[in-house]
Amino acid sequence: MSGLPQGLREKCGVVGVSLADRQAARPLYYALYALQHRGQESAGIVTHDGFQQHDHVELGLVGDAFTEADLDGLAGRVGIGHVRYPTEGGLDSSCAQPFSVSFKSGSLGLSHNGNLVNADEIREELAGLGHAFTSDGDTEVIAHDLARNLLEADLVRAVKRTMNRIHGSYSLTITHDDTVLGVRDPEGNRPLCIGKLDDGYILASESAAIDVLDGELIRDVNPGELVVLQEDGEGFDSYQLFTPENTAHCFFEHVYFARPDSAIDGKLVYDVRRDLGRKLWEESGIETDVVMPVPDSGRAFASGYAEAAQEEGADVEFAEGLMKNRYVGRTFIMPTQDARERAVRLKLNPIRDVVEGKTVTVIDDSIVRGTTSTQLVQLLRDVGAEAVHMRIGAPPIIAPCYMGIDMATREELIAADQTTEEICEEIAADSLAYLSIDAIAETLDESESDLCLGCVTGEYPYDIEGEETDRDVERPVIGDPAPADD
The missing domain is CATH 3.40.50.2020 (Rossmann fold)
Incomplete structure (x- = not known):
C-alpha cells in the first residue's frame, strides 16, 4: 500500500560523482537525501582524494548518519554514495554500503542496488581461493570478484569479467581509486542514469538526485553498459559490454518505488x-x-x-x-x-x-x-x-x-x-x-x-x-x- 505497504519495502539508491574543482562529499550527501525514499536503514559515502580512500557509513537516515565533521573528513572530488534497505544480508553495519576494500592494485568502493541470484556460489568459490568475507551481503561478493579481476586485467576488461560471473539485477556505482564508474546489469532491471553538473558529472538511481544538484539529465545508462566518469569532470566514456536480446525493466519502479518527479527509462514517473x-x-x-x-x-x-x-x-x-x-x-x-x-x-x-x-x-x-x-x-x-x-x-x-x-x-x-x-x-x-x-x-x-x-x-x-x-x-x-x- 502507498506510503510503505506492509511487507513491501524499498530497494536501495546509488549515486556517484566526479567533479572538477570542489569536494564531492556534500553533493553526494544532497543526492542521497533525494534518494532517501529508496532506503532508510543505512547511508554511506566513499570518496578518494587522489592518494587515499575515505569512507563514512552509518545506520539510520541520511540526516542522522552524517555530521558536518563527517562530511569535512571525506576529502576528494570523486565519490559514491548509497542508501540501503536490506534484502540480501542482515540489518547491521557490516552490510551497510558503500562497501570498501583495499587490494594490491588499489582501493575499491562499491554501491549496489539490486540482488544477485548466484551470490552464494561465487562467495563459496572466492572463499576457497582465500578471500575473507565480513558480511553475508552480495555487494561484498561483487567487490571481491572485481578486485580479483583487476589484478589480471584493465578496468574495462575486469568489469566485463565480473559481469559475466554475477547473475541477477544490479545497478552499481564504483570508485576504483579516483575513478568513478557506473554499471547497469545486462537486462536493465535496476534504474541508473547520467547527469551533467556545472563542474562535473553524476550517476544516480533516479533523476531526482540530479535535479537536487541543479544538474541536467543526459540519459539512462543502457542495460549492459559501463560508464566511466573522467577524473577532471569533463565528460564520461561509455562501453557497451553486453547487448541483451530482451530487457527486464522492473515495472514496479513506475508503479511505486521511484519518486514521481523522476524520469525512469525515458519516462516521467x-x-x-x-x-x-x-x-x-x-x-x-x-x-x-x-x-x-x-x-x-x-x-x-x-x-x-x-x-x-x-x-x-x-x-x-x-x-x-x-x-x-x-x-x-x-x-x-x-x-x-x-x-x-x-x-x-x-x-x-x-x-x-x-x-x-x-x-x-x-x-x-x-x-x-x-x-x-x-x-x-x-x-x-x-x-x-x-x-x-x-x-x-x-x-x-x-x-x-x-x-x-x-x-x-x-x-x-x-x-x-x-x-x-x-x-x-x-x-x-x-x-x-x-x-x-x-x-x-x-x-x-x-x-x-x-x-x-x-x-x-x-x-x-x-x-x-x-x-x-x-x-x-x-x-x-x-x-x-x-x-x-x-
Whole structure:
C-alpha cells in the first residue's frame, strides 16, 4: 500500500560523482537525501582524494548518519554514495554500503542496488581461493570478484569479467581509486542514469538526485553498459559490454518505488502513474461520488482515474479524503493486537466531510497482505462511507521478488492463492479491481518480454532455483471489477 505497504519495502539508491574543482562529499550527501525514499536503514559515502580512500557509513537516515565533521573528513572530488534497505544480508553495519576494500592494485568502493541470484556460489568459490568475507551481503561478493579481476586485467576488461560471473539485477556505482564508474546489469532491471553538473558529472538511481544538484539529465545508462566518469569532470566514456536480446525493466519502479518527479527509462514517473490511472478507469471504472488516493503514491493514479472519468461525463469528484501522518515511520512498533489494529488510523486519518454519506472509490498502488486494505475499508465505513470500492494501479502480486525488493513470502501474499472476488470479500470492499498486465505494458510502451513481471506472473527473467523462467536463454544475462458476495 502507498506510503510503505506492509511487507513491501524499498530497494536501495546509488549515486556517484566526479567533479572538477570542489569536494564531492556534500553533493553526494544532497543526492542521497533525494534518494532517501529508496532506503532508510543505512547511508554511506566513499570518496578518494587522489592518494587515499575515505569512507563514512552509518545506520539510520541520511540526516542522522552524517555530521558536518563527517562530511569535512571525506576529502576528494570523486565519490559514491548509497542508501540501503536490506534484502540480501542482515540489518547491521557490516552490510551497510558503500562497501570498501583495499587490494594490491588499489582501493575499491562499491554501491549496489539490486540482488544477485548466484551470490552464494561465487562467495563459496572466492572463499576457497582465500578471500575473507565480513558480511553475508552480495555487494561484498561483487567487490571481491572485481578486485580479483583487476589484478589480471584493465578496468574495462575486469568489469566485463565480473559481469559475466554475477547473475541477477544490479545497478552499481564504483570508485576504483579516483575513478568513478557506473554499471547497469545486462537486462536493465535496476534504474541508473547520467547527469551533467556545472563542474562535473553524476550517476544516480533516479533523476531526482540530479535535479537536487541543479544538474541536467543526459540519459539512462543502457542495460549492459559501463560508464566511466573522467577524473577532471569533463565528460564520461561509455562501453557497451553486453547487448541483451530482451530487457527486464522492473515495472514496479513506475508503479511505486521511484519518486514521481523522476524520469525512469525515458519516462516521467508522474505521467506514467496518471496514464495508468486512466487505464484503470477504462478497464474497471465505477461511478461514485468521490475518488480518493491512498497517499502518497496513489495520488497520481487517482488523478488520472478521476480525469478520465470526468472526460466521459461521470459526475465524480477528486478529493484528498485521507490525510497521512508523516511522523509515523515504518519502524513504528506495534506490540499488541490493539496497536496493530490502530496502525492504519495512526498513519491515515479520513476527512469525515469528504466521506460521510458518499460512495467512494479508493485508489492504491498495490495490495500485499491485505491487512491494511481491510482496516482502511473499515475505517472509511466507520466515518460514514455508503460504499467503498477499491481500485489498484497494478496487477495482483502473486509471487515474491528475488531482484531486490523485500516482499512478503508467497504464503503471506493475499493474491497468491485467492481470486479477486475472494480478496474483495476478505477486505470487505463493495468491489475490487486491479490493473491488467496489458495496461502496464501498453502504458510503458514496452513488450511484456522486456519487463520484469515476476511478482505478478510468477515467471522470472533470471534463473532462480525452484522458480519458472520466462526466457529460454543459455545464461540469465542476467479485468473486470469483482463484487463482494452479499
